[in-house]
Amino acid sequence: MGTFKAMVIEKTESGTKAALADFDEANLMDGDVTVAVEYSTVNYKDGLAITGKAPVVRRFPMIAGVDFAGTVESSNSPNWKPGDKVVLNGWGTGETHLGAYAEKSRVKGDWLVKLPASISTRDAMAIGTAGYTAMLAVMALQRNGLTPERGPIAVTGAAGGVGSVAVAILSKLGFTVHAVTGRPEEGDYLKSLGATEIVERKDLSGPVKPLAKERWAGGIDSVGSTMLANLLSMTKYGGTVAACGLAAGMDLPSSVAPFILRGVCLSGIDSVMCPIELRRVAWKRLETDLDRPKLAAMTREIGLSGLPEAAAAIVAGQVRGRIVVKIR
Ligand code: NDP
Secondary structure, rough: OOEEEEEEEEEOEEEEEEEEEOOOOOOOOOOEEEEEEEEEEOHHHHHHHHHOOOOOOOOOOEEOEEEEEEEEEEOOOOOOOOOEEEEEEEEOEEOOEEEOOOOEEEOOHHEEOOOOOOOOOOOHHHHHHHHHHHHHHHHHHHHHOOOHOOOOEEEEEOOOOOHHHHHHHHHHHOOOOEEEOOHHHHHHHEEEEOEEEEEEHHOOOOOOOOOOOOEEEEEEEOHHHHHHHHHHEEEEEEEEEEEEOOOOOOOOOOOOOOHHOOOOOEEEEEOOOHHHHHHHHHHHHHHHOHHHHHHOOOEEEEEHHHHHHHHHHHHHHHHHEEEEEOOO
């Protein structure tokens, strides 16, 4: 056993502090599979954990990072053997279980998903929890019967991680996608991912009416608060909105009007404790439903030392698309 580099969060008198440190392998937590981590990524929650802006971390010291892709190094689980390529999203890693920004991670074999053959460990983390959540949201819309013929779909927080992947997947599936963004300068980028119309954030930031003019057959919302409330009030009869984020806040200043007068469905998306069967379906679908050139165009790469800057940027809503973190 030796040490390896990790982004470690410690508790301090004034809050928390994140820094690169040498972590002793002997201090890894219990688990039946040890993974050599190759790539991780920067999700909004990682930004909150590293900056200490929200109490995401519930055990100290913590290795930050809620997701990783890598190769099984050793296993006592009957389901995994050394050399298997795996991806992990959530289950409390980076929050209650030592996380992904480290050269090694020891986890429960039940938490792992086998990577589809054509998805590399780097691509898996270009997708990351943000992209897998976008896939879960698209699956929720489809489960509720949304098809391209029903009308356009609005994606809020479109230039962010969940939003960018959602735009690309929906467009690949033939949906008309309207990208809602506070960064109109990213209009060309969003169109290159498949959006046909750019909607300004302010159109969904005003006072919320119980019912507004019907605009979209459905939506994928990573913003929450007034934005989600306005989206619900603008959703067409029988439509579905998948809610997966809170970039603008946790509140929902809405009314029951869209639900009881237009039969609108609000579908909640959780990636962290999502059942393993659904994860396997989502990762399988990501192999076919997301254009790899579009994924490459929305992704940039950093190393562990770039994490503090990336964390501050994502919390400030300044990151475009996805960031992969090369671990080794
Ligand atoms: P990003 O920061 O990459 O994207 C969020 C986007 O939301 C921003 O790029 C911006 O888009 C928009 N935004 C930010 N602040 C505001 C604001 N104050 N008002 C309106 N819009 C705003 O984060 P991610 O895509 O990684 O995550 C998005 C959200 O989804 C987060 O809240 C995250 O916690 C949540 N999430 C939830 C998961 C789940 O399991 N439910 C899993 C993964 C993420 P633009 O500039 O285009 O307007």
